[in-house]
Amino acid sequence: MVALALRILILVFAFTMPAAAAPEITSRDARLTVEIDPLPATPFEGEMILITVRGLYDVTIGLERLEQPDLRNFGWVQLGRDSWTTQRIEGRQLTVFERRMALYPEAAGALTIAPFIHHLTLVAGNSERFVHDVVSPPVTVAVEPRPADAGAWWLPARSLTYSDEWDRDPAMLGNGETATRTVRIEATGLPANALPPPPKMLAPWLISFVAPEQRSVELTEDGPVSTVVWQWRMRPVGSEPGRLEAFHIPWFDTSTRQMRDIVLNSQRIAFAAMAEPPAGGMAGFFTANAALLAGAGSFLAVLALLLPGRRLRSRAELAGLARRIMPDRDALALRRAARRGDMPATRLAARGLVAHSAGARLATRREALSALDRHLYGRFPTTGFDLQAFVRTMLRGGRTAGD
Template structure:
């Protein structure tokens, strides 16, 4: 009888020891979700950092996060998961950290999570078991985006701009083409969130924009988006002009203030034009030689007309018809040299003088000069022949005055 009692007692002790040993061997697995924002109540479109951190007192052979669903948010993962080893309460732990950048798409109060991490654990004796660790849920309140000038909304931690010109546009060589490169970088936003390029339009300017370049760099602190714009610009007229400044507003999520970056204003002028904007160009030799020649011809005109002197306006008109235009001579010289740029500059001046639109009649040359088409594709001889025919016809209605004839200026005398 005593032997049976002792056997039962030792069996109970062994069972209790095995149970306690099994409980002590159970791994401690925790997964925590936290959010970081620059404000307790961020705005729509503002970046929020979501961190999932797991601490596991176990030997993990396989793992995967189950599908992350974030309705009302767009998101991207900030690099790969980071695994590390550490100690906690004297025990060795395996830790994993995953970071996401999430962007609320509408205002309201939302619950983020819980998230699930599926693990395959080895108990140390070769036996494996699968378990799912569930995180906590986080509640977040999102405010609607505030009203802004122009309606553009760009929340970011920092926005920088680089505005580079490859030459001094205030002193351009004749026919020169300037290249402008603008690079905008936004910390805390992707490249897709950056604005489209502004329209560069002016009546005195020819501008072509190259295809834009957008890139996004991923860091543990969030994405950094970059957009690059490039224009090629040149004057379409000899007169100077000024390209207006362009402002890009953005919201500083750290100071909680609206700011802006500026594409600065820029003056365009040929180096040969030194007069300030709004004033006429300096008097050139041709401008005073012509009146001098007219003054010398006046007596001859009076003698040839017979009984009374011809009006100075009629003599000037006839004198101009006799002499070739300066721009016509420049066009001929450039055509003979095969100089497309010089030909385009002289032709644009002559077209504008006769009341025609240079951009309309010189489109083929502009495409070759500004769109990097082969210049040899431009047939200057054919272009010159077409323009000579255009100059023989009257200018487009309403664009220039018709030349005066003797009947317009000299009243007919009765006989």
């Protein structure tokens, strides 16, 4: 009975004793700061600001979690994994935590980087664990509005390089050949989505297909290094050469604080020597069939003498009659080229048919010609193109008004 009373008394004392207080942690033992890398000048909107979230700890850490604030008015990129090291600072061996980030101001004015909170589970000397939060003080950054002459696409970068290459001489293309132009831009200090879209390389005399662009980014301690690759496949529509205009892409050098310019040079695009089609229209037919027409002319002259009661037709009437009787030059060229399997020549003849079409016939022929263009000059050419079906589509229904 006495032993039971003693146990109860011990339990009462245990429950009534105050709980051991968590050890006191001072800023000397644990502190968290946000440090901004030195800047050459007040940054503009969209210009990269590098920061380091740094924790210095003279405590034993069991668990940790860094709570990032809502970085209002900033875009941001974390530059790799968090770093934990041991360093001697102010004569003490400290545990150092670091998170490297790139911030991009989205507005001008005095912008505040809100506090980060490092949630720590610390281990006391008696192996007891307790929770302790370390909070960084807020930091204010002054930001200037982007320059008035920045242009449509604002491109502030620490450095920028580019290349502009052709896979062959675009001014000396072989018949039916296509030149591929590849432009590569690499920018330090920008995320990949901040690089501009590809310029539109279009002209009435040009067939141009643009490939899907390729964007990539490499994260470094000095900020992201982003790359974009653009590629076009181009050739002239016909035998006449053309000149593609130059393209300018302005960018702002954040190191020298100067506007600079990327120039994609003007380029002549032409076939070196293109086989000319037979002479067009009536002239071509008369040249190709001179002997036959000479005999036919003699026959008509004799017939006119034998039929004195008949009125001779005018020159315009004879020309109209000849157009109805004679085979269509483009249709003949189309059939011959298709029989040879010569797709570029087939396309050239088909363009002649399209040029003299109207109404529903025009829409049908244009659609068929576009399919052939995709097969010949597309980024990913199709296989098994049915050339004879193409010819049937182009010739369906014979002549139309204007053919």
